[in-house]
Amino acid sequence: MLAAERHAIILERLDQKPTVSIRALTEQLGVSRETVRKDIELLAQHNKLEKIRGGATKIRTSELPITSRSKLNIQGKSLIAQYLASQIPNGASLFLDNGSSVLALAKALTHHSGLIVYTNDLKVAEVIAQATVELVIIGGKVDVTEMAVQGVEALESVARYRADFAVVSAGGLSPSAFLTDFSREASSMRHLMLSQAQHPIMLADSEKFGVVGHVVFKAPPKPTRIVTDIAPDDEIRRAISQRGYRLDIASEA
Structure with missing residues (x-):
């Protein structure tokens, strides 16, 4: 052959x-x-x-719709959400992007008080409104499939703010491609949010292990923590370590 x-x-x-x-x-x-x-x-x-x-x-060139992704690995996403919620104090300011893992975190933060939240996700905004003193919905064009605001106007809006934390989702996490995404606009938004925060955090539940999107994620700022629900395999762990990032495993906390 x-x-x-x-x-x-x-x-x-x-x-x-x-x-x-x-x-x-x-x-x-x-x-x-x-x-x-x-x-x-x-x-x-x-x-x-x-x-x-x-x-x-x-x-992959596309991912499942947000309604479908929200039904995957619910336990793992909840584990990540509870772990991070315990580390975010009342009165903190934070960027939250769109994604099922971030939505789980928003639900876990509803018992907090005094939060200042900047988000481009309309569903996240609806949930987190219960815990905020100030809620800023990033302006711009709405991607109706994700119910999230993306594009140049949205990036310009995010650039006006700084926050204590930024929590964004990864599209995929693999040994050689490392962090990838499925949309250039979403990838740009996530990178900017991370760059505008004192404590940048990327979420990658175990459903993202080995997934490779067609958009390469620009290297996040070095303080970025990558948070997973369970331990990834040795190759992914080495990839994270070699690139100088910290790995937090919620199930081992």
Whole structure:
């Protein structure tokens, strides 16, 4: 079988299922593990897939709608939310972006008082209003699929403020691509929020492990903490450490 034929089969498998193991490909293609590894490495170099431990994962160009994401890993997101809520004091100011993990945090903060919140997420704003003295909804164009404000006007609005904390979501967290997203506008918003805060925090629940979005997230400022619900595998942990970021695991706190 020619290399081009093997590559086509590998990519077809990833269209059917987001991850595939070297063992499964070896059996299907009838070639050695070393040949499959080389095929995966070559496809990864051409941004056709993401190499992971023991196999490969598909590079995604879109993610599930917020209504669907909110139903995934509810326990893990709640664990992250409770962990962070215990660290955010009454009277703090914070940026909250859009995403199901951030929405879980907003719910966990409803017993706080005196918060000053800047958010581009309309659902987050509705929830967090119970705990705020001041609520600023970032202005601009609304992405109705996410119920979030994005775009140039929104970025200009965020740039006017500073906050104690910024809590934003990652689209994906993988060893080589590291932090990725599914929208350039959302990625720019998240990076700016992190840059405008004294304590920047990125959330990546275990559903995001090994996920690779098609937008590479610009390196967050170095004080950024990456918070997960459970421990990621050793490769992801090394990627976080080598890039100089701190990993907080809510289930081990």
